[in-house]
Amino acid sequence: MLDIAFKDLKSKKSRTTMVIIGVMTCVLLIGVIGYITYDLQESIQADANSIAGKLVFEKYGTGYPPSGSIISENVSDQVLANSVVNPDKSTALLSTALPLNSTTSVGIVGITQGKERALINNIKVNGKNSLLGQSNNSVILGSQAAINYNVTVGDTFTVDNQQLKVIGVMQKQSIGSATSLDSTVFASLQFVQNISQSPGVVTADIITPNNGVSLQDAQNTMQNSFNSSLYTVYTQQDALQVLNSNENASYVFLDLIIAMILIVSAILIMVVMMMSVKEKTKDIGTMRALGTSRMRIMLLIIYESLIISCIGGIIGLILIIPLYNLFLLLAGSTSFSYTIPLSIVLEIAVVVIVIGTFSGLIPAYQATRISPIEALRYE
Amino acid sequence: MTNVVLGKELWKRYNIGEGIQVHALRGLNITVDEGEFISIMGPSGSGKSTLLNLIGALDNPTKGELFIDGEKISSMSESELTKMRAEKIGFIFQTFNLLPALTVRDNVEFPMRNLSRDKKVDKISRIKRAEECLEIVDLGHRMDYLPAKLSGGERQRVAIARALVNHPKFILADEPTGNLDSEASDNIIKLLHHINNEGTTVIMVTHDKEIINNTRILKIRDGVIEPE
Ligand SMILES: Nc1ncnc2c1ncn2[C@@H]1O[C@H](COP(=O)(O)OP(=O)(O)O)[C@@H](O)[C@H]1O
Ligand SMILES: [Mg+2]
Numbered sequence: 001m002l003d004i005a006f007k008d009l010k011s012k013k014s015r016t017t018m019v020i021i022g023v024m025t026c027v028l029l030i031g032v033i034g035y036i037t038y039d040l041q042e043s044i045q046a047d048a049n050s051i052a053g054k055l056v057f058e059k060y061g062t063g064y065p066p067s068g069s070i071i072s073e074n075v076s077d078q079v080l081a082n083s084v085v086n087p088d089k090s091t092a093l094l095s096t097a098l099p100l101n102s103t104t105s106v107g108i109v110g111i112t113q114g115k116e117r118a119l120i121n122n123i124k125v126n127g128k129n130s131l132l133g134q135s136n137n138s139v140i141l142g143s144q145a146a147i148n149y150n151v152t153v154g155d156t157f158t159v160d161n162q163q164l165k166v167i168g169v170m171q172k173q174s175i176g177s178a179t180s181l182d183s184t185v186f187a188s189l190q191f192v193q194n195i196s197q198s199p200g201v202v203t204a205d206i207i208t209p210n211n212g213v214s215l216q217d218a219q220n221t222m223q224n225s226f227n228s229s230l231y232t233v234y235t236q237q238d239a240l241q242v243l244n245s246n247e248n249a250s251y252v253f254l255d256l257i258i259a260m261i262l263i264v265s266a267i268l269i270m271v272v273m274m275m276s277v278k279e280k281t282k283d284i285g286t287m288r289a290l291g292t293s294r295m296r297i298m299l300l301i302i303y304e305s306l307i308i309s310c311i312g313g314i315i316g317l318i319l320i321i322p323l324y325n326l327f328l329l330l331a332g333s334t335s336f337s338y339t340i341p342l343s344i345v346l347e348i349a350v351v352v353i354v355i356g357t358f359s360g361l362i363p364a365y366q367a368t369r370i371s372p373i374e375a376l377r378y379e
Numbered sequence: 380m381t382n383v384v385l386g387k388e389l390w391k392r393y394n395i396g397e398g399i400q401v402h403a404l405r406g407l408n409i410t411v412d413e414g415e416f417i418s419i420m421g422p423s424g425s426g427k428s429t430l431l432n433l434i435g436a437l438d439n440p441t442k443g444e445l446f447i448d449g450e451k452i453s454s455m456s457e458s459e460l461t462k463m464r465a466e467k468i469g470f471i472f473q474t475f476n477l478l479p480a481l482t483v484r485d486n487v488e489f490p491m492r493n494l495s496r497d498k499k500v501d502k503i504s505r506i507k508r509a510e511e512c513l514e515i516v517d518l519g520h521r522m523d524y525l526p527a528k529l530s531g532g533e534r535q536r537v538a539i540a541r542a543l544v545n546h547p548k549f550i551l552a553d554e555p556t557g558n559l560d561s562e563a564s565d566n567i568i569k570l571l572h573h574i575n576n577e578g579t580t581v582i583m584v585t586h587d588k589e590i591i592n593n594t595r596i597l598k599i600r601d602g603v604i605e606p607e
Pocket of ligand 1: 425
């Protein structure tokens with residue numbers, strides 16, 4: 001029956017093409033949404049990865065990233081002095097945003113000079129990778145920040161009437177959208193305290209446990225050493241959880257759109273298949289008269305809707321990469337992606353097969369109800 | 380020897396709504412022996428198509444017993460009737476009823492796909508048999524054509540090849556020449572006689588007195604067959 005299904009579709013070229021284009025469009029939309037979700041998760045993962053093997057000590061209830069957290073430098077000093085803390089790879093940080101111009105602001109993070117390794121441990125940096133011994137207004141930029149402010153090593157740029165001197169630019173961390181590290185400007189803690197007029201306070205401490213101390217032990221020790229109703233200690237896992245729950249609304253929204261696209265494409269195929277069954281009443285009746293079983297008539301119709309759906313899916317899959325890159329281009333991104341994540345391919349494969357089968361069911365059932373006697377009378 | 384068709388006291392009643400019933404067949408008896416060529420004639424509305432539907436295992440009688448090749452089909456289920464049609468009956472329709480998306484060859488091959496698993500042969504043998512039947516109707520040169528490209532007479536010859544392909548017990552033809560000019564009609568009737576001479580039973584419904592020579596004529600009126 002599969003070959004007959006193909007020939008049937010071929011004999012109705014314009015209609016078949018139309019439905020295939022419809023399905024393809026739906027698949028493209030699903031694919032792009034899949035990409036968006038994928039990139040979001042990637043960048044969340046990359047954000048969380050920036051504290052892999054580390055702890056974040058911050059004010060209770062401020063979540064992650066700890067942007068709303070404020071702790072006094074005294075507490076921060078006590079934290080960093082604890083015996084489970086590796087002092088070389090731990091730092092206080094103060095994060096703030098300063099206006100670049102009337103419309104854009106710069107996320108700037110102050111860290112203790114010489115403790116950059118607490119954050120940019122494994123990241124390659126073009127130029128200098130430490131603020132130690134540099135002039136007060138020196139900054140190291142994330143890759144996306146350098147692009148945003150259109151600067152490179154050696155340049156200066158002005159933020160809120162402050163001249164910033166770029167001494168280093170980090171290499172890109174994640175694929176797709178920029179993570180917070182990629183878009184961050186690192187300066188010295190003191191400098192940031194000055195320009196943000198927040199002397200004596202920091203946002204959080206980034207802690208690397210001392211050699212021989214497990215992350216879990218360090219987390220427990222820190223949490224027990226400080227009042228847990230005032231301070232929280234996060235691990236990478238905790239951060240990931242918080243970051244993902246921050247995006248829950250987006251995930252639900254995107255899922256909703258996908259559900260709607262699925263319904264639209266299923267209805268599209270179903271309606272066209274019902275029309276086509278109606279049109280083929282005489283042919284189906286003839287087949288039944290010639291001894292084709294109801295089961296095989298059913299199969300024929302389901303095959304046809306599956307074929308439409310699968311061809312639409314395959315063309316859609318082929319077109320997703322160019323379309324998504326166009327989307328990135330229009331969104332102002334400068335980095336593109338040339339492979340489809342396997343998860344998206346699998347998602348679309350499942351969608352296409354399920355939709356193809358289900359939207360064929362009702363028309364197929366209709367087809368089995370066609371009486372050969374009525375159909376042969378049909379002119 | 381069993382009759383190819385044996386119908387005893389066949390009744391067919393249609394409910395046409397609001398409690399009104401039409402008795403299309405009223406206790407009709409029919410026997411068809413192997414190798415016969417039957418022409419069923421009668422005025423419009425006399426029950427010819429209804430009878431053909433029953434003999435063609437497309438429908439069950441309201442009352443009475445009907446045997447095809449010795450098998451009682453008057454109380455068979457829908458799927459048993461379907462199997463019966465595939466295995467024992469060849470159909471020829473007034474409007475040809477070829478499948479428009481399939482080539483002539485594929486149309487003729489099609490009924491062989493409907494055979495149950497134990498009787499089904501592989502694709503190569505099916506194609507070979509289809510081509511053999513197309514040679515019988517003299518359409519060896521049209522195998523790759525789509526039906527839309529053929530004349531009416533040619534289409535009906537394809538339909539005859541299709542009816543033959545499963546070696547049916549008999550061929551049922553409802554007004555096979557109804558949509559054809561007289562030359563094409565002659566051609567079709569000659570072909571049906573040829574097939575009949577080779578041993579296949581033919582049961583034909585027709586209005587056309589020109590084409591009933593050398594057949595056994597059954598006249599049907601008001602749902603019964605008139606005495607010969
Ligand atoms: N499906 C049906 N529903 C109701 N009445 C029918 C149906 N089929 C046939 N009839 C009636 O049965 C009678 C016999 O019809 P039919 O067998 O088609 O006659 P013929 O083929 O000899 O013209 C007619 O009165 C017709 O109106
Ligand atoms: Mg009739």
